[in-house]
Amino acid sequence: MPANHQPVPCDLCGNRKPTPFLEATDQKTGDPEHRLYLARCERCELVYLSPRPDPDVAESYFRAVYTGEKTGGRFTTYYHDEEIIRAKNEARLDWCLRDFDTAPQNLKVLDVGAGRGHFVKVAADRGCKAVGVELDQAACDYGRGHYDVEMICATLETSQLTPESFDVVTMWDLIEHVESPTSVVQQAVRLLKPGGKLVVRTGNVDSWVFARSPQQWDMLFSGHTYYFSPTTLGGILEKCGLEGFHVVNAKKIDPVAPRNGKPKKQTRSLTERIAALLRDPRRLMNLPHSISDEVRFYRFKRRFPSTWSTSIMLAEARTPARSVSAAGIEQSATSEN
Numbered sequence: 001m002p003a004n005h006q007p008v009p010c011d012l013c014g015n016r017k018p019t020p021f022l023e024a025t026d027q028k029t030g031d032p033e034h035r036l037y038l039a040r041c042e043r044c045e046l047v048y049l050s051p052r053p054d055p056d057v058a059e060s061y062f063r064a065v066y067t068g069e070k071t072g073g074r075f076t077t078y079y080h081d082e083e084i085i086r087a088k089n090e091a092r093l094d095w096c097l098r099d100f101d102t103a104p105q106n107l108k109v110l111d112v113g114a115g116r117g118h119f120v121k122v123a124a125d126r127g128c129k130a131v132g133v134e135l136d137q138a139a140c141d142y143g144r145g146h147y148d149v150e151m152i153c154a155t156l157e158t159s160q161l162t163p164e165s166f167d168v169v170t171m172w173d174l175i176e177h178v179e180s181p182t183s184v185v186q187q188a189v190r191l192l193k194p195g196g197k198l199v200v201r202t203g204n205v206d207s208w209v210f211a212r213s214p215q216q217w218d219m220l221f222s223g224h225t226y227y228f229s230p231t232t233l234g235g236i237l238e239k240c241g242l243e244g245f246h247v248v249n250a251k252k253i254d255p256v257a258p259r260n261g262k263p264k265k266q267t268r269s270l271t272e273r274i275a276a277l278l279r280d281p282r283r284l285m286n287l288p289h290s291i292s293d294e295v296r297f298y299r300f301k302r303r304f305p306s307t308w309s310t311s312i313m314l315a316e317a318r319t320p321a322r323s324v325s326a327a328g329i330e331q332s333a334t335s336e337n
């Protein structure tokens with residue numbers, strides 16, 4: 001660890017002395033000189049970058065990765081495939097709204113870190129009153145101009161949205177990027193109606209994918225400050241006054257790139273996998289090897305609890321039916337001082 005950097009206190013429990021956990025190369029740039037230092041809080045298990053990367057370096061890498069400059073173009077399709085983005089956001093909205101017993105027209109949805117407004121557009125088309133909050137001015141302008149959706153160029157704190165006005169607040173791949181997840185979740189809770197729902201998508205450091213090869217985990221990236229587990233993400237949501245924390249495997253909800261013109265589910269049934277094998281003789285030749293791989297991974301995976309098979313989490317929790325959000329925020333503000 002670089003000697004001139006101070007460790008960062010834990011955002012969940014305030015512990016000032018996190019323990020070094022993992023040193024690795026940024027997996028999105030692959031630049032061996034660009035080292036990441038992950039620390040783990042021994043009190044609450046939160047894993048995060050400590051010390052933090054130099055902000056200027058992190059920013060330049062962040063831009064470079066999303067423009068494809070540092071990745072040989074690997075991420076240049078980030079925004080480009082409209083059809084698959086639409087399909088993903090439709091599936092995500094279905095999941096968010098699945099347990100509301102009222103029409104979408106009666107629901108107000110806020111997407112935080114809304115990017116170009118893809119999810120906001122899908123929610124608005126479904127009939128929801130939908131708003132996006134996004135820091136990047138160009139992304140906001142794109143959403144307004146291209147999709148005609150309501151975009152606020154601000155942080156949650158500066159957005160001036162009305163407290164207790166939203167039924168659903170979503171954070172797609174956002175919470176791992178922010179400086180303080182607790183304060184972002186507190187702001188979201190403030191905006192949720194009593195009984196409203198927060199939905200968060202992020203990676204799971206307690207997954208078998210991480211355990212199998214920690215230093216090659218593709219989530220390891222200087223733009224990702226936090227590496228949550230169900231325990232630590234649930235801890236933050238509960239600390240902010242949310243209840244009924246629930247996690248599912250995000251990959252079971254997101255469809256993948258369309259095949260034969262139709263978006264396809266990421267997970268395949270046994271029948272589909274056998275059919276794919278029979279279509280491709282080369283796969284049949286490789287079958288003994290594939291089966292031994294499957295058996296090896298199955299043995300590896302079954303040593304862990306069920307959420308360990310979840311490399312990307314989709315989590316939800318709700319505000320209590322009677323509002324205590326204001327009290328929760330006051331309490332947290334006091335404990336920070």
Ligand SMILES: [Zn+2]
Pocket residue numbers: 010011012013014015041042043044045046
């Ligand atoms: Zn902690």
